[in-house]
Amino acid sequence: MKSLPLLACLALIAPVRAAELMPAFKAGDVVVFQGDSITDGGRARSGNDYNHTMGQDYVYIISARLSALLPERHLTFLNRGIGGNKLSDLAGRWKQDTLDLKPDILSILVGINDNGAHVPMAAFEQTYDKVLAETVAALPKVRLILCTPFTLSVGKYKDNFAPWDAEVKERAKIVEKLAAKYHAAVVRLQPLLDEACKKTPADYWLWDGIHPNYAGHALLSEEWIRVVNAAYGK
Numbered sequence: 001m002k003s004l005p006l007l008a009c010l011a012l013i014a015p016v017r018a019a020e021l022m023p024a025f026k027a028g029d030v031v032v033f034q035g036d037s038i039t040d041g042g043r044a045r046s047g048n049d050y051n052h053t054m055g056q057d058y059v060y061i062i063s064a065r066l067s068a069l070l071p072e073r074h075l076t077f078l079n080r081g082i083g084g085n086k087l088s089d090l091a092g093r094w095k096q097d098t099l100d101l102k103p104d105i106l107s108i109l110v111g112i113n114d115n116g117a118h119v120p121m122a123a124f125e126q127t128y129d130k131v132l133a134e135t136v137a138a139l140p141k142v143r144l145i146l147c148t149p150f151t152l153s154v155g156k157y158k159d160n161f162a163p164w165d166a167e168v169k170e171r172a173k174i175v176e177k178l179a180a181k182y183h184a185a186v187v188r189l190q191p192l193l194d195e196a197c198k199k200t201p202a203d204y205w206l207w208d209g210i211h212p213n214y215a216g217h218a219l220l221s222e223e224w225i226r227v228v229n230a231a232y233g234k
Contacts, residue, residue, distance in 0.1 A: 024229045086117060091131050112210055150190040185230075
C-alpha cells in the first residue's frame with residue numbers, strides 16, 4: 001500500500017492541530033475588538049462592504065487566521081474601534097458598541113490618544129476601571145483581553161521622546177493593574193515591539209511611532225493569539 005503524499009497527510013492532521021492549538025476559542029464565540037485607530041484600521045461602516053469589514057490591521061489578521069483555521073466553530077468577529085478615540089469616548093458608546101453585542105471575548109486597546117491629550121493618569125484609571133466594572137457586571141462570563149498602549153521613537157516622536165515614552169509606559173502599567181483586578185489576559189505590546197527593534201529599526205514596525213506597518217500588525221496579531229490561548233485555553 002502506497003503511503004499518502006506529505007501534503008495529504010498534513011491536510012488530515014491540520015484540523016486536529018488547529019483544535020488543539022486554539023482551545024481558547026469556543027464554538028459560537030463572539031469576539032469584539034474595541035479601541036482607537038490602531039484597532040479601527042480603516043474598517044467599513046457600511047454593513048454590506050464585506051471587503052473592509054474588519055479594517056486592515058491586527059484585527060483583520062486575527063479574524064482571517066482564526067476563521068480559516070476553525071470554520072467549524074462559526075466564530076463571529078466584530079471590530080468597533082474608532083480612530084481618534086480616547087478612553088472617555090469608548091465609555092460614552094460602551095453600551096451600544098460593546099455590551100449590547102454580548103461578546104464572549106472582548107479585546108481592548110486604548111490609551112495612546114489619552115497620552116496625546118495629556119489626560120491625567122488618575123482620570124484614565126478611573127474611567128477604565130468604571131468601564132471594566134460595567135462590563136463584568138453585565139457579562140460575568142466574558143473573557144477579557146487588555147492590550148497595553150505602545151510607542152516607538154519614530155518621526156515627530158524622536159524629538160523629546162523620553163517624557164512621551166514615560167507617559168505611555170505609565171498608562172501601560174495602569175492597564176496591567178486593572179487586568180489583575182479583573183482577571184483579564186494582558187497583551188504586553190511595548191516589550192514585544194522593543195524586542196522586535198533589536199532585529200530591525202523601529203520604523204519597520206511603526207511608521208509614525210504610533211500606528212503599525214503591516215509587519216507590526218502581524219507581530220501584534222501573533223502575540224494576541226498566543227496570549228489569549230495561554231490565558232483561556234485550559
